[in-house]
Amino acid sequence: MSAADTRPSLWRSANPPLRDWRGLRVWVVGASSGIGEACAHAWWQAGAHVTVSARQADALQRFVDAHPADEQHHAVRAESLDVTDLAACRAVAERVLAAGTIDLVLFCAGHYKAMRATAMDVPDIAKHNAVNYMGAVHLSAAIVPALLAQGHGHISFISSVAGFRGLPNGLAYGPTKAALTHWAQTLYIDLAPHGIGVSVVHPGFVQTPLTAQNEFKMPAIITPTEAAQAMMGDWARGVFEIHYPKRFTRVLKALRCLPHRLYCWIVLRATGL
Numbered sequence: 649m650s651a652a653d654t655r656p657s658l659w660r661s662a663n664p665p666l667r668d669w670r671g672l673r674v675w676v677v678g679a680s681s682g683i684g685e686a687c688a689h690a691w692w693q694a695g696a697h698v699t700v701s702a703r704q705a706d707a708l709q710r711f712v713d714a715h716p717a718d719e720q721h722h723a724v725r726a727e728s729l730d731v732t733d734l735a736a737c738r739a740v741a742e743r744v745l746a747a748g749t750i751d752l753v754l755f756c757a758g759h760y761k762a763m764r765a766t767a768m769d770v771p772d773i774a775k776h777n778a779v780n781y782m783g784a785v786h787l788s789a790a791i792v793p794a795l796l797a798q799g800h801g802h803i804s805f806i807s808s809v810a811g812f813r814g815l816p817n818g819l820a821y822g823p824t825k826a827a828l829t830h831w832a833q834t835l836y837i838d839l840a841p842h843g844i845g846v847s848v849v850h851p852g853f854v855q856t857p858l859t860a861q862n863e864f865k866m867p868a869i870i871t872p873t874e875a876a877q878a879m880m881g882d883w884a885r886g887v888f889e890i891h892y893p894k895r896f897t898r899v900l901k902a903l904r905c906l907p908h909r910l911y912c913w914i915v916l917r918a919t920g921l
């Protein structure tokens with residue numbers, strides 16, 4: 649039997665389900681507001697050891713103060729971090745791992761500014777790439793070797809339906825989310841046979857500081873708490889591609905399959921752009 653035959657089959661592997669969070673260790677990167685903060689709160693409520701990261705140390709400290717230890721909850725730890733800095737990602741990962749093995753890392757950091765081809769801003773395109781895509785690469789490089797060494801754990805990435813296919817205003821943001829989804833898909837292929845969970849999240853519209861700049865009426869918008877609930881449910885089921893709210897994301901998935909010209913016609917009509 650060759651070495652390849654002894655590897656676990658990719659077909660039999662699904663993400664190990666994460667149902668009971670009591671005593672598990674999670675690290676949320678991009679937790680100073682929005683979806684990341686809501687997930688960190690849900691994990692604290694569920695009895696996990698939570699570490700929160702983002703650049704704004706004061707916002708993280710407010711979160712820590714609002715989530716103290718008691719009989720059912722563990723104290724939250726804060727580690728400020730800029731994901732564009734690989735050395736900083738490695739240093740924080742080392743500190744998180746010094747406290748114990750890690751069960752789930754959530755990459756939730758994100759930068760979004762509407763941009764069209766009529767007003768290209770190359771430095772801001774580079775910033776989208778540095779945070780949304782290279783930030784995820786840095787975090788993966790900092791944590792995946794430890795997950796492999798532990799032989800368990802899960803890494804999850806918040807991408808976006810904006811990465812499915814080109815959209816108006818998405819010139820800087822959309823390509824980084826397409827790349828992030830592709831990164832997660834490929835990591836899954838490489839890590840699932842080792843028993844490591846990988847998931848990618850495709851939210852529709854969620855009411856957060858990131859979408860507060862949108863001047864149009866956002867269809868099927870949900871709260872960060874609802875987003876966190878949807879994700880907790882799908883991590884419990886071992887789902888690879890998590891998407892919500894289904895009434896919106898299913899439409900975008902169907903649009904993804906249309907021929908190019910029909911897709912463009914529908915998108916331009918629907919957005920009025």
Ligand SMILES: NC(=O)c1ccc[n+]([C@@H]2O[C@H](COP(=O)([O-])OP(=O)(O)OC[C@H]3O[C@@H](n4cnc5c(N)ncnc54)[C@H](OP(=O)(O)O)[C@@H]3O)[C@@H](O)[C@H]2O)c1
Nearest residue numbers: 678680681682683702703704730731757758853854856858
């Ligand atoms: N809201 C939506 O409708 C929606 C839809 C699809 C996908 N998403 C994605 O969901 C994720 C969370 O976004 P959100 O909507 O919850 O917005 P948000 O409240 O603005 O959260 C973004 C988080 O990213 C952190 N961040 C930004 N740059 C960072 C950096 N260089 N290093 C570390 N952290 C950084 C921010 O914290 P600091 O400023 O403190 O660093 C903040 O905690 C993003 O990836 C976003 O693209 C959101």
